[in-house]
Amino acid sequence: xxxxxxxxxxxxxxxxxxxxxxxxxxxxxxxxxxxxxxxxxxxxxxxxxxxxxxxxxxxxxxxxxxxxxxxxxxxxxxxxxxxxxxxxxxxxxxxxxxxxxxxxxxxxxxxxxxxxxxxxxxxxxxxxxxxxxxxxxxxxxxxxxxxxxxxxxxxxxxxxxxxxxxxxxxxxxxxxxxxxxxxxxxxxxxxxxxxxxxxxxxxxxxxxxxxxxxxxxxxxxxxxxxxxxxxxxxxxxxxxxxxxxxxxxxxxxxxxxxxxxxxxxxxxxxxxxxxxxxxxxxxxxxxxxxxxxxxxxxxxxxxxxxxxxxxxxxxxxxxx
Ligand SMILES: Cc1cc2nc3c(=O)[nH]c(=O)nc-3n(C[C@H](O)[C@H](O)[C@H](O)COP(=O)(O)O)c2cc1C
Numbered sequence: 001x002x003x004x005x006x007x008x009x010x011x012x013x014x015x016x017x018x019x020x021x022x023x024x025x026x027x028x029x030x031x032x033x034x035x036x037x038x039x040x041x042x043x044x045x046x047x048x049x050x051x052x053x054x055x056x057x058x059x060x061x062x063x064x065x066x067x068x069x070x071x072x073x074x075x076x077x078x079x080x081x082x083x084x085x086x087x088x089x090x091x092x093x094x095x096x097x098x099x100x101x102x103x104x105x106x107x108x109x110x111x112x113x114x115x116x117x118x119x120x121x122x123x124x125x126x127x128x129x130x131x132x133x134x135x136x137x138x139x140x141x142x143x144x145x146x147x148x149x150x151x152x153x154x155x156x157x158x159x160x161x162x163x164x165x166x167x168x169x170x171x172x173x174x175x176x177x178x179x180x181x182x183x184x185x186x187x188x189x190x191x192x193x194x195x196x197x198x199x200x201x202x203x204x205x206x207x208x209x210x211x212x213x214x215x216x217x218x219x220x221x222x223x224x225x226x227x228x229x230x231x232x233x234x235x236x237x238x239x240x241x242x243x244x245x246x247x248x249x250x251x252x253x254x255x256x257x258x259x260x261x262x263x264x265x266x267x268x269x270x271x272x273x274x275x276x277x278x279x280x281x282x283x284x285x286x287x288x289x290x291x292x293x294x295x296x297x298x299x300x301x302x303x304x305x306x307x308x309x310x311x312x313x314x315x316x317x318x319x320x
Pocket of ligand 1: 021043103172228
């Protein structure tokens with residue numbers, strides 16, 4: 001068995017929360033985890049920031065006690081810096097997996113040669129994966145890829161990932177050129193699954209039980225990873241696991257409030273402005289949502305903010 005797959009069993013398909021910078025912080029992951037996500041991943045952390053000990057990055061590393069196993073995703077393009085970042089992660093307890101970001105399409109990241117840029121230089125990508133694997137004292141090493149940069153060369157990429165010692169990989173079924181809009185190529189994910197022997201997790205546009213089942217059957221993947229489908233709906237993992245789309249409105253209300261309280265606990269009053277975007281997504285489909293959004297956009301104080309959203313989600317049970 002490659003690596004230590006005991007901490008993460010692939011005997012039956014697993015459900016993974018995708019890393020989403022700006023969303024999948026500790027407060028969000030901790031509410032998602034309650035609904036049965038098998039694996040949660042930190043937001044992408046810059047290996048550079050880790051290596052020079054950025055306090056903000058260390059705060060982003062923290063995990064909720066219920067996040068077992070916990071994966072930390074790093075981005076970078078320089079072998080020495082990656083090695084230093086992993087050595088620093090080695091001093092931190094509670095991390096089970098180090099994941100390498102080889103998919104981020106954002107110009108700032110690509111410009112530094114990181115994220116999806118690594119797909120253009122497979123020997124370097126392989127060297128970075130080997131460096132993580134050889135340096136890390138964590139149980140597992142994983143890699144998150146796209147199908148290519150401009151063109152699809154997913155089989156070459158996946159084989160390089162496997163040959164470099166990664167224990168499993170996650171595949172966002174688009175190229176970098178396809179950003180977040182092109183049709184997801186599930187056939188390509190299936191081809192990857194057939195080409196490598198390490199577990200493969202399928203990702204891209206999976207937002208329901210039916211879609212997850214279809215993707216698992218179509219690709220033969222060992223799990224599915226859900227990103228945007230969880231924004232505004234951390235309970236999606238309950239739906240994915242139970243096959244039932246029903247979520248009680250009072251449970252939704254309780255989860256939204258718990259999410260808010262955890263934001264304030266984790267970020268202090270700064271959590272108020274950060275929570276606005278979550279109010280926007282949570283209130284989609286509710287009558288009076290636009291009034292609520294206008295209200296919360298001008299409130300900066302946590303108690304007042306809490307009172308307004310509590311009232312709204314407690315009482316606005318009527319869906320448009
Ligand atoms: C706002 C946002 C932030 C993201 N941040 C990351 C990130 O930090 N690391 C990463 O590997 N992918 C990141 N992604 C990509 C997602 O993990 C995922 O691969 C992609 O959104 C497709 O899956 P989905 O359709 O389930 O959202 C991000 C995507 C979005 C929309």
